[in-house]
Amino acid sequence: MTNRVHDTVGTPVSYVVANPSSYAWPSATRPLATGDAAPDRATTAWNTEKPHTDFSYGPFDASACPNYDRWPAGFVDRTGGYTAKISDDQLKKQLVSRPTTYLLGQVDTLPLGGFDSSCPAMAQGATRRARGEAFVKYVNEQLGARHAIQIVPECGHNDRCVYTTDAVLPVIFPKEP
Numbered sequence: 001m002t003n004r005v006h007d008t009v010g011t012p013v014s015y016v017v018a019n020p021s022s023y024a025w026p027s028a029t030r031p032l033a034t035g036d037a038a039p040d041r042a043t044t045a046w047n048t049e050k051p052h053t054d055f056s057y058g059p060f061d062a063s064a065c066p067n068y069d070r071w072p073a074g075f076v077d078r079t080g081g082y083t084a085k086i087s088d089d090q091l092k093k094q095l096v097s098r099p100t101t102y103l104l105g106q107v108d109t110l111p112l113g114g115f116d117s118s119c120p121a122m123a124q125g126a127t128r129r130a131r132g133e134a135f136v137k138y139v140n141e142q143l144g145a146r147h148a149i150q151i152v153p154e155c156g157h158n159d160r161c162v163y164t165t166d167a168v169l170p171v172i173f174p175k176e177p
Contacts, residue, residue, distance in 0.1 A: 001095035002083050016171055018103040018162050019128050021116035023135045025074045026092050026143065030060040030123045031134035039126040049106055049151045055134045057142065065119035073120035096145040101171050103162055104132040105155035113157040128157060 001024065006013055033039060035054035060068055071078045075088050083091070109127040111117055125131035132149070139145040152168055155161035162168060 001091050001098070002086065003094075004082075004086075006094065006098060012099075014099040014101070014174070016101050016103060017132075018159070019105055019108050019132070019157055021114065021128060022073055022118075022121040022124055022131060024072050024091075025069070025124060025135070026088075026095060026139070027057075028060065028069050028074070029057040030068070031055045031125055031130075031138070032058050033125065033130065033134065037130060037133065039130075049153050051104075051133045051136070051149050051151055052130070053133070053137055055137050057138055060123055065123055068120045068123045070120065073118075073124070092143060095139060096143050099147075100145070101148040101150060102132050102136050103150050103152050103168060103171070104129045105157055105162055106151050106153050107156045110156070115157075 031037075033055055035041075035052075037052040037054040062068055068074065069076045071083065075091065078084050078086075086094075105128070108129045111127075115128065121131070125134050129151075136147055136149045140147055148171075150167065150171065152162050152165050155165065163172065
């Protein structure tokens with residue numbers, strides 16, 4: 001969402017996002033997980049390759065986590081660096097318009113491998129998988145994006161597993177039209 005060269009490279013570019021620990025959330029709302037996406041069930045999410053979608057979005061109680069919306073977990077206080085010169089509206093426009101696929105490990109439901117357990121990250125969900133599922137649903141339903149999500153079978157937070165799975169290779173190396 002932040003690069004300024006997407007429209008100038010002269011060739012189609014698509015983006016693949018794989019299992020980040022948190023996201024730059026494009027509004028002050030945060031996911032309100034229920035049902036199969038609820039925090040107490042998040043670590044058992046591994047039992048399906050289908051994305052969980054039991055999320056709604058609403059205000060976040062910042063009293064216990066006043067920095068929950070500060071960059072890079074949100075859009076507030078982008079005062080330094082390359083994002084400071086890009087408006088919130090432009091960031092959202094770029095996020096929505098760029099072809100993106102999110103790869104989430106089916107079993108990436110444990111706090112392993114540099115898991116961000118900070119308050120701002122936990123406001124996005126209890127696990128990497130839950131955070132990704134909630135984020136993709138939000139940008140698609142609330143902002144009008146058409147981003148894809150792929151739950152990578154039998155993979156946890158393991159780049160080798162995710163990037164070498166047969167189902168993922170066509171996403172990374174698409175055939176020319």
